[in-house]
Amino acid sequence: MAVLPEAKLYVDGVVRRAAGDRLYDNIGPWTGDVVGVAADASAADVEAAIAAARRAFDTTDWSTNHAKRLELVQKLYGLFVANRDRLVDIARHEVGAAWVAVNRAQVDLALDSWKDLMDVFPEVQWEKDRGTKETYGFTTYRKSVHEAVGVVGAITPWNFPIYVNVEKVVSALLAGCTVILKPAPDTPLSGSIFGELAAEAGFPAGVLNVITASDPAEAGELLVTDPRVDLITFTGSTAIGKHIMRQGAETMTRVFLELGGKSVKIVLEDAPNFQMEVAQSILVFHAGQGCAVQSRLLVPKSRYDEAVAILTATYAAFEDKWGHFDDPACPMGPVISKKQMDRVKAYIDIGVQEGARLIAGGHLRPDKGSGWFIEPTCFVDVTNDMRIAQEEIFGPVLVVIPFEDDEDAIRIANDSVYGLSGGVVSADLDRAMKVANRIRTGTISVNGGAPINGDLPFGGYKQSGIGRAWGVEGIEEYLETKTIGYRK
CATH class of the missing domain: 3.40.309.10 (Aldehyde Dehydrogenase; Chain A, domain 2)
Known part of the structure; x- marks a missing residue:
């Protein structure tokens, strides 16, 4: 019996079903029964999400308007806090979490860590004076600036989905990127709720997009291999992380990977x-x-x-x-x-x-x-x-x-x-x-x-990943560094 609402896509500012009204069953781990249904995105849906994210990054002030981004991320946080009971239902029925896990990492730590990201956001250094240097007989004034990397494909796991979705989506948005979130097929509503509440918060069209799909690979492959996507952030197994690196090599897509452990x-x-x-x-x-x-x-x-x-x-x-x-x-x-x-x-x-x-x-x-x-x-x-x-x-x-x-x-x-x-x-x-x-x-x-x-960098050595999540360092993973030399 369905106990969870339908998980829908969020593409170009619109909460909607997948093309052709395609759906798949959301199975609850406690019972093995259907607890809801989710939009089953097609390649056309993924294409629409990529196009929307690219357009929003290239043609709006999202990447440069720091105050606007923080205000909307704060508003979205407030909506998540107000909808905590819904998050609890998702964690229990969709993720299979027991109460202790719900009250810790599944929901409450996700919200606390979201607040941590907003608190450290002012520490991001967008511009740094690099002094002057005499070269070639003249003085060059120098500075470095941080800019958003661009369109981010965020591929997330099923074990702590709300927590990891917060880490990737919030960090990337604060950095000025536009995002396509693809949650794991087992936990679609943990991703879909980001789209629903972003629409309620009034996010500009295309800044955040959410794609759910039954196939564990198809949508992810489309994101990884599309040259319009500038960075892939993935949390999951080391084997899939290696595959993503290989797939993204052709377009030199940046990868940010949080992988396995045997601690x-x-x-x-x-x-x-x-x-x-x-x-x-x-x-x-x-x-x-x-x-x-x-x-x-x-x-x-x-x-x-x-x-x-x-x-x-x-x-x-x-x-x-x-x-x-x-x-x-x-x-x-x-x-x-x-x-x-x-x-x-x-x-x-x-x-x-x-x-x-x-x-x-x-x-x-x-x-x-x-x-x-x-x-x-x-x-x-x-x-x-x-x-x-x-x-x-x-x-x-x-x-x-x-x-x-x-x-x-x-x-x-x-x-x-x-x-x-x-x-x-x-x-x-x-x-x-x-x-x-x-x-x-x-x-x-x-x-x-x-x-x-949430205010500390997290990540691994060796085959446990590349890059750091959370904290200032986690936001900076979604930035490029540009060096400028000029003469007066």
């Missing part, structure tokens, strides 16, 4: 509350569907058996505390789709085949409902060369790896193609900082500190 949490033997730190490493928040989750737990060999016992008890105590739609204390619901559920289960089977020891979970749970439920799962006796330790599972699967000393922990942490997030815990702050400084990762928590907020 560590290192609990050193002197951690002030070792039991709590290990227990809190249980991977259940939003069913582990986060690129920055700490899915590799590194514990010292000297306390390894103790850590295993703590985790065994923690997972056992959590056995009936997940999968409850109406429980405000529930942090974990289903995964997004049957496809993702099958993928996670396949990795669990691989872990067993590789010789890791399963101390919790490992099974599908149809008794939880007709949706896509898989148990919180924990493997111990894992070595870092196993696939379950090297590959991003994107599900509620924690792997536990012992280490000898600090050097060994650093080696294991860095033995990964990824470098997105991580954590270190120790009673000795200086020791923890030394370890953190040597881990090749874009963000890292020391003793529980929060390195991810």
Whole structure:
């Protein structure tokens, strides 16, 4: 039964259906049933969106009128705040979020981080005096200016869609770009609401466009390969990120990528509350569907058996505390789709085949409902060369790896193609900082500190991405630098 409104396109200032009234079903992860329908955009719809965005950038003052942009982005923010209940419904029914996730990253952190972007916007430096230089027998006065890069294609994921949509859309709009937002097929309404409320806010036609489509690739391919699109910003898997880079090479389209992760949490033997730190490493928040989750737990060999016992008890105590739609204390619901559920289960089977020891979970749970439920799962006796330790599972699967000393922990942490997030815990702050400084990762928590907020840059090393989201740096990703030399 449909519980969500129809997700429509927003093209050239008009909220509308796709060409030919094409629709596709929006499937709810909790039930596996249809919870709504969404516009299924055609190539013609994508073409119209690109043309509108190009025209709005090239023929209006959007890119140069900083005050106007900020005013409209603030107005749109106010509409989102006023529609928080609708955002909650979308996160619960479309994304499959449990209440704890809704009240944190899915909705409230998205709104808080939006405000952070508006707060740091005045820090963007649009022009810088570069002084004078005597060359060729005359004096040149020099300056550099920042200008919007142009038309942005924003391709976003299904795991935290409202949050990521805010990051890309708001940052690009503040920078002066025009935007075509293409949300994931699984979460169309999380994108469609941006178009609906932008229309209500009075955005100029073409500045923001939203395209939803059932095909996971077609609309994205059209954006990536069209020379009228100046920048592609993508959050998702590393494999798709590499494909986007290859596809965009022909037109030299700039790419800004936030990709996968296989982050560590290192609990050193002197951690002030070792039991709590290990227990809190249980991977259940939003069913582990986060690129920055700490899915590799590194514990010292000297306390390894103790850590295993703590985790065994923690997972056992959590056995009936997940999968409850109406429980405000529930942090974990289903995964997004049957496809993702099958993928996670396949990795669990691989872990067993590789010789890791399963101390919790490992099974599908149809008794939880007709949706896509898989148990919180924990493997111990894992070595870092196993696939379950090297590959991003994107599900509620924690792997536990012992280490000898600090050097060994650093080696294991860095033995990964990824470098997105991580954590270190120790009673000795200086020791923890030394370890953190040597881990090749874009963000890292020391003793529980929060390195991810809307006013801070976020992004990865190695195959975890290119560029930084959020903060001033996140806005600047959507800018070009022009250097001007002149004579008086």
